[in-house]
Amino acid sequence: MSETNVESQQTAPDKEQGSVAHKRPTYTPRTDIYETPDHLVVVADMPGVDESSIDIQVERNVLSLIGEIKEEDVGSRQLGYAEYETGRYERQFTLSDEVNVTKIEASMNDGVLKIVLPKAEAAKPRKITVKGE
């Protein structure tokens, strides 16, 4: 197996948060990452986000995901009980340079973001034959 590593970088808590007005909170999406022989696949739970508000960027091997949660239409109803707030999801991962950044594909389905990152040729597993002397 090749050593294609993806490290997580926790987004530093925003020090300004909540200091003046009530800012939209930022959440870390729960994410699965798996490796196939040809790809790295990132699957992130972002309920309330639709594809139009997803922003994926790769800059210097850092993959950044941002998703804005769409405000729920509640009509004239009043909030009576709350376990979650409408905010945004944000997360960054450091990619090893064996990913072909030009061929990254992403899709959004039922609040789940899936990003498929093709491995660069150099990073694909290769069989090494050991020669006897």
Place this chain on the structure above:
Amino acid sequence: MFWTMNRRSWEPLQEIRRLQRELNDAFDGATHRNNTEFPAVNVYNGTEDYLLTAEIPGLDPEKLDVTVLGDTVTIKGARAALELAENESYHRRERGVGQFVRSFKLPRRVDGEKVEAIYSRGILRLTLSRSPEDQPRRITLSGK
């Protein structure tokens, strides 16, 4: 920031867990959503109905079961794990899988026949109409 509001009609045990979660979040920098309950739910009160929203990303609607009894609504379902082939392996696994069930006691009874359920963007929206017999009624006195 946390919501502080009137939550009279909810389970005390849930409240304790919630408090614990809020404390955890406070010491955590609050960027993680440390929900012990899945799915996270909001309830909005209307004059004629209640709107319950639940964050259930990646749900197969076929595996969702909503039941209403009196003033209690129960959401039951399952979230499947990713199916990985033999030559595929996890680097990180944070998304929860398996069955979940949550019950909520609403302030008043709702009409089980009039429940509207919509699932989109990974959010389940349940609109529950209040029971006709539980809605405020004007009583007219009849003189003898």
